[in-house]
Amino acid sequence: MNIPLSQPDITEAEIEAVVAVLRSSRLSIGPKQEEFEHLLATDIGVPHAVAVSSGTAGLHLCIRALGIGKEDEVIVPSFAFVSAANAIRYEGATPVFVDIEPATLNMDPARIEEALTPRTRAILAVHTFGCPADMDAILDIARRHRLLVIEDCCEAIGAEYRGQRVGSFGDAAVFAFYPNKQITMGEGGVVVTRNADMARDIRALRNQGRYESDEWYQHKVLGYNYRLSEMSCALGCVQMQRIDDILARREAVALKYHENLRGQKGVIVPPTQLDQKRISWFVYVIRLASGFQQADRDAIVQSLGADGISCGRYFAPIHKQPAYQQFAALRSLPVTESLSTRTVALPFFNRITDSEIEYVCSSLVHLATTASLEQ
Ligand SMILES: *Cc1c(COP(=O)(O)O)cnc(C)c1O
DSSP states (O other), rough: BBBSOOOOOOHHHHHHHHHHHHHHOBBBHHHHHHHHHHHHHHTTOOSSSEEESSSHHHHHHHHHTTTTOOOOOEEEEESOOOOHHHHHHHTTTTEEEEOOTTTTTTGGGGGGGGGGGGGGEEEEEEEEGOOOOOOOHHHHHHHHHHEEEEEEEEOOOTOOOOEEEETTTHHHHHHHOTTTTTSSOOEEEEEEEEEHHHHHHHHHHHTTTTTTOOTTTTOSSOBBOOOHHHHHHHHHHHHHHHHHHHHHHHHHHHHHHHHTTOTTTTTOOSSOTTEEEEEOOOOOEEEEETTHHHHHHHHHHHHHTTTTTTTTTOOOOGGSGGGGGGGGGSOOOOHHHHTTTEEEEOOOTTTHHHHHHHHHHHHHHHHHHHHHHHH
16 A cells, blocks of 8 residues: 555646647747636636746735735744745744634634734735635734735635635635645646736736836836746646536545544544535644644654555644744744644545545554553
8 A cells, every 4th residue: 555645636638738738839928827817716706816836926925015024024823834924034024923723723813813013914814724714703803903814725725714715805815736735737826816906016026027018128126937837827727627526526535534533532533514614625634632742643654654654744833943943932822832743634635545545544543542542
């Protein structure tokens, strides 16, 4: 057995679409980018989508286009992918880390207000593992304190909050398409927004600061090369056309894990249903019971690896990373620090079979039971 943690789902349709681009000789800034942006904007239900080279590039451009910089602080969870906080730092702003809710692993809105200072400019809400953050509470705090809201939807394409796609709530939102995401472009990302001016600025920033009305060598602002190739966009178009099937399949995999692991000793399963929220399954992350230490978790992950089962230890808190020494939380983040030592991401991809899921579950349950007997 050799079961990877994740695997892209590429069919002949994707292969043909990419080959067709290669035969066209239009390899960048072409019709596939436009088509992908249109598909994305329509799916999320916002007027503007701008394709960029990665989710990280998209987050960076949101921070930049919203004028967040030195002296500013941005509220962000520490239990997240490092990219969210990195994007804040690229513009010299300061990430201010906030703790999470134990049930959903999302930023806890009850912890936001105590983290606000006169310098706070924005909340970067991450829909962690595809589970929608509590947007009503976040938007309410933002309104009362005049803060911007950026949604990090890099793990959450297709997730819904109160029947509306995530990515349609904030001032801007970012999706990502690395091969481990629900759908992939190889590499790639997209910024969506209702704000036409912001969309225009982001289009310029991704292309060396050149606005669409400008001549080719005219650069109004300091920009970047955050463009995406037509091959990536063609791949993304086919994946977007298949998104309903992909999300349904991923939900079926999650429910199969749930069925196998619910009620097992030592293993705590994630919620599969939440009021007013539709989860888009990015990964399936269990946590070990509270008696387990980080060393126990790491030993279990290693034993699973020896059995041919690749697991992830999502997430090591950002504020504990060496690159974040100078931002080490001023306030403590007890939930983040306790849960992050016990989470295990199980193999999760569209084509995983029922027997592979059963093998993962029986191995995990065996290891968790043995370890808890030793405690
Ligand atoms: C994947 C991811 C990103 C960044 O996406 P890249 O395309 O890899 O740059 C940002 N935030 C979160 C929460 C992610 O999971």
